[in-house]
Amino acid sequence: MSPALRHLVLGLALLLAPAAPAELVVGPSENAAAASAELQTPESRRLSSPEKYGVHPANRAANAGKSGAGADSGLLQGVLGPLAVVLVLIGMLAGLVVLIARIRGGSRGSLSASFGAGGRAPAGIMEVLGRYPLAHGLTLVLLKLDRRVLLLSQTRNGRLGGFSLSTICELDSAEDVASILLKVRDAENASLTHKFASVFRSLDREAADKIQNLDGKVMTTIAPAPTPPSRSRGASQISSERQTSFGSDPSPQTDSINSLRSRLEALRVPAARHVRGPRS
Structure with a gap:
């Protein structure tokens, strides 16, 4: 107004x-x-x-x-x-x-409307890099404005009053601005690294606690007892069951036994012919 x-x-x-x-x-x-x-x-x-x-x-x-x-x-x-x-x-x-x-x-x-609360505020133009409180009601503010860095003094005007800003110095050199921005980014990365490290340490601690809890417990499994063959069955039936069990077992030990058996059968046939001799 x-x-x-x-x-x-x-x-x-x-x-x-x-x-x-x-x-x-x-x-x-x-x-x-x-x-x-x-x-x-x-x-x-x-x-x-x-x-x-x-x-x-x-x-x-x-x-x-x-x-x-x-x-x-x-x-x-x-x-x-x-x-x-x-x-x-x-x-x-x-x-x-x-x-x-x-x-x-x-x-x-x-x-006049743009100076009010509904004014535009595009991002990336102004950025607060850091705040350093010195005393009660006195704070140093590091403000980035495009390619410049400003060091401002923020003071409070009484208990119920507002804040006032005053410029202390202005850095417009490319080397100075780059050095300040690099230190700010390094501090941010260090804080992120510290956060990740703390998270990983907490996860490792939880895993170690779970392992210690599992070490105190003994996990045992009891296999079912094999059923003995009945007396009513004959020897031929028992041998046939053993042969079927050996044939159905796909383990490498069973394969080696079968190959050895076939070789013995092959050697047994020529020996039997030699003992009988040629027919007259």
Whole structure:
């Protein structure tokens, strides 16, 4: 809001404010004068007892109560009416001021609106690299502005006041800016490395605890006992079962036994022929 509009609103408020008390004073004074006039009239004075003229005291009390209620209603009307008028005028002035501010802001390219909370704030232009508190209410701020680095002093203006910034020095040399940015990045990487290392250490600790818990427990498996062959079976049946079991076992030991058996059978046949001799 511009100073001219602010002064205009304050002046109108000051002009309209005394109107309400003046109207408030007029209402009760007239009612009080009317009541005093009624009391001072000759007809209201009592010359003798009320029963003599047919006026009962209860009726007089009821009439007095009605007159008091009428005075209270007049007082409320005298207060609420001017107050409503003042509030309506203040609302109209506030709306007019807002409308004028919007029109002026649109004609200037919304420059005043960009300074408010709805202004643009693109990322990557300004970046706070670090903050170094020195004392109560005094902090050094390292601010990166495009290709420059600024060292600012941030101070607090009282307990309820805001903050104020002042520039201490400005670094625009490429070597200085690169050195500062490199140190900042190294500090960030070191912090990330420390975080990862702490996570890995916690995981290793959990794994070691689980292994220690498993070492105290003995895992045993009991194989089922083989069923002995029944006596009713013959030797041929037992041998055939053994042969089928050897043939069905796909282990390399079974293969070697089968190959050895085949070789023995091959050697046994020529030896038997040599013992029998040629036929005459």
